[in-house]
Amino acid sequence: xxxxxxxxxxxxxxxxxxxxxxxxxxxxxxxxxxxxxxxxxxxxxxxxxxxxxxxxxxxxxxxxxxxxxxxxxxxxxxxxxxxxxxxxxxxxxxxxxxxxxxxxxxxxxxxxxxxxxxxxxxxxxxxxxxxxxxxxxxxxxxxxxxxxxxxxxxxxxxxxxxxxxxxxxxxxxxxxxxxxxxxxxxxxxxxxxxxxxxxxxxxxxxxxxxxxxxxxxxxxxxxxxxxxxxxxxxxxxxxxxxxxxxxxxxxxxxxxxxxxxxxxxxxxxxxxxxxxxxxxxxxxxxxxxxxxxxxxxxxxxxxxxxxxxxxxxxxxxxxxxxxxxxxxxxxxxxxxxxxxxxxxxxxxxxxxxxxxxxxxxxxxxxxxxxxxxxxxxxxxxxxxxxxxxxxxxxxxxxxxxxxxxxxxxxxxxxxxxxxxxxxxxxxxxxxxxxxx
Amino acid sequence: xxxxxxxxxxxxxxxxxxxxxxxxxxxxxxxxxxxxxxxxxxxxxxxxxxxxxxxxxxxxxxxxxxxxxxxxxxxxxxxxxxxxxxxxxxxxxxxxxxxxxxxxxxxxxxxxxxxxxxxxxxxxxxxxxxxxxxxxxxxxxxxxxxxxxxxxxxxxxxxxxxxxxxxxxxxxxxxxxxxxxxxxxxxxxxxxxxxxxxxxxxxxxxxxxxxxxxxxxxxxxxxxxxxxxxxxxxxxxxxxxxxxxxxxxxxxxxxxxxxxxxxxxxxxxxxxxxxx
Numbered sequence: 001x002x003x004x005x006x007x008x009x010x011x012x013x014x015x016x017x018x019x020x021x022x023x024x025x026x027x028x029x030x031x032x033x034x035x036x037x038x039x040x041x042x043x044x045x046x047x048x049x050x051x052x053x054x055x056x057x058x059x060x061x062x063x064x065x066x067x068x069x070x071x072x073x074x075x076x077x078x079x080x081x082x083x084x085x086x087x088x089x090x091x092x093x094x095x096x097x098x099x100x101x102x103x104x105x106x107x108x109x110x111x112x113x114x115x116x117x118x119x120x121x122x123x124x125x126x127x128x129x130x131x132x133x134x135x136x137x138x139x140x141x142x143x144x145x146x147x148x149x150x151x152x153x154x155x156x157x158x159x160x161x162x163x164x165x166x167x168x169x170x171x172x173x174x175x176x177x178x179x180x181x182x183x184x185x186x187x188x189x190x191x192x193x194x195x196x197x198x199x200x201x202x203x204x205x206x207x208x209x210x211x212x213x214x215x216x217x218x219x220x221x222x223x224x225x226x227x228x229x230x231x232x233x234x235x236x237x238x239x240x241x242x243x244x245x246x247x248x249x250x251x252x253x254x255x256x257x258x259x260x261x262x263x264x265x266x267x268x269x270x271x272x273x274x275x276x277x278x279x280x281x282x283x284x285x286x287x288x289x290x291x292x293x294x295x296x297x298x299x300x301x302x303x304x305x306x307x308x309x310x311x312x313x314x315x316x317x318x319x320x321x322x323x324x325x326x327x328x329x330x331x332x333x334x335x336x337x338x339x340x341x342x343x344x345x346x347x348x349x350x351x352x353x354x355x356x357x358x359x360x361x362x363x364x365x366x367x368x369x370x371x372x373x374x375x376x377x378x379x380x381x382x383x384x385x386x387x388x389x390x391x392x393x394x395x396x397x398x399x400x401x402x403x404x405x406x407x408x409x410x411x412x413x414x415x416x417x418x419x420x421x422x423x424x425x426x427x428x429x430x431x432x433x434x435x436x
Numbered sequence: 437x438x439x440x441x442x443x444x445x446x447x448x449x450x451x452x453x454x455x456x457x458x459x460x461x462x463x464x465x466x467x468x469x470x471x472x473x474x475x476x477x478x479x480x481x482x483x484x485x486x487x488x489x490x491x492x493x494x495x496x497x498x499x500x501x502x503x504x505x506x507x508x509x510x511x512x513x514x515x516x517x518x519x520x521x522x523x524x525x526x527x528x529x530x531x532x533x534x535x536x537x538x539x540x541x542x543x544x545x546x547x548x549x550x551x552x553x554x555x556x557x558x559x560x561x562x563x564x565x566x567x568x569x570x571x572x573x574x575x576x577x578x579x580x581x582x583x584x585x586x587x588x589x590x591x592x593x594x595x596x597x598x599x600x601x602x603x604x605x606x607x608x609x610x611x612x613x614x615x616x617x618x619x620x621x622x623x624x625x626x627x628x629x630x631x632x633x634x635x636x637x638x639x640x641x642x643x644x645x646x647x648x649x650x651x652x653x654x655x656x657x658x659x660x661x662x663x664x665x666x667x668x669x670x671x672x673x674x675x676x677x678x679x680x681x682x683x684x685x686x687x688x689x690x691x692x693x694x695x696x697x698x699x700x701x702x703x704x705x706x707x708x709x710x711x712x
Contacts, residue, residue: 026656028656030671031668031670031674032674036501057660058668059652059664060671061673062672063667067652070561070653071564074561074568075568076564076568076573077568077573078573078574078656188672189672243672243673244671244673244674247675248481251476252479252481261673263673263674267674267675272474272475273475274476
């Protein structure tokens, strides 16, 4: 081969490559079972859309949050699709950081999305993110331990019943603890649980004028109840337990009850991972008769950053990943039990799904019971059940979470913790301009 | 002159040394063992130590899910690239500070070190904007530059202390024989400082390999090194400890092996000066 043929060959190869060049979408996502499953199933999408290629960036939730926030705030343009939570969507949409999803196609059926989930993602009548999977919280309990103690779990228990049952089941000599709850400090850790629980106790973060409410009796009742219950019936070292620590305690048979995300249901009933897989029952998150259940609402959603050059392709992908056909695809390949839950009404009407997922009804009822626009008994100026959808909340929630965690650990009294929470929240909210 | 050391004393020193070594090594050993367990065994309580059904299922799962080789190559390019580039800049500057000091040399050294005292997140946004404007986001070049910059103070400080140990008279003699500045540095100084340079090189490769703030924040899909590979297996909602351990083992194995083989060089370099 002489130089000329070589050069000609190279030129035509380059030209051909240029012609055939597909659009590549970079998708940032979290590391959880449903997202990983989606990555494995993308052949279905790329075979239908040969001109679109996909590149995945999977990161741990907190790393991902920092990463995508930096990128979107600086218009870095590293990602074409971002996986974000219900906390970010309203804040980012208001900032003008997200594109409205208006080209999802005629088959998408937006009205099929669960109303509670959809309302959290809709701002001024426009959908800014499409839910990939949704979750709430509920009570998971050990049927065998309840039977032994002569107790029956109602479908919709009260906090008094839960506390009473937890104390009865506790057998510290045999390392059985009546109840496992989150205690690890963090806005998405103990504060997710405590904020949602406080709603059931009639408490709220702020009144209508953004004045912090930790000095009110409702918060004292909530925290007092929680600390006493955990001291009597919780596992040792509960102040450092988050979702994973409690999951591990529950799966190894050390908890009588666990109140946490509905996504846990598929873990604790999996005989490969859980020693108590066949002994788990479910109930709605408890209330105190004030009309609000202490269950939260969360969804992982796909959204497109504003200014994206590949918005059309990105919407195509989102329509595929959050559409009805995707649910069928997962069911075909991995069975109905593995379908991402909590986004579509039609899924819960599907008899095959109801048969395969014993926790389906409870998940749906829990999600429907949550109201992000009216989370507390009293009126509030914010959106969000287990969080307050303002940018300051990540820092505030974590700081308050630290004092509450210290109260649980016995390093300070409940009164001290509440006074300190009130003080630091007032200071930050004044600084941020909410309190005039 | 060697001291007379009694067997009893030797025994105590040996036992103490081994205890400390095992304590330090234990987390790595535990990660290694966990990577061969099932997810259920990984969280078993009481923990199982050696007697479990060893499985390589986690490794095949990790391998099938992510492209290890791509991340590995990025790590190699970024850590070696930044260290070599850093040495290229640091050798002349350390030479200047060690053999031609001015009255401000100490201040300059302190000032360089002071850049390490700021938490990196404080400059994340300005750095991100610069990288965006220069098109360096998610490129290996960008990561090499940033890691060179953050490790440069350490490289210069290490080399400076090694160079200080070398008598200036030897360099003067070379100068008397007519060696140019470049020749003096390349043919006289560098060969004498090889142990010091080698340990600086190794230590900085390790530091760059493990650097997880900038490499995570400035990379996305293309330039992501092994730190991003590990981060993709960690999860606050879901117990994937065995898979995470397998990913961690795969990520640290290359650098562990490198450290093992260059142990002699590393120790010699770190104690260089004291036993000259």
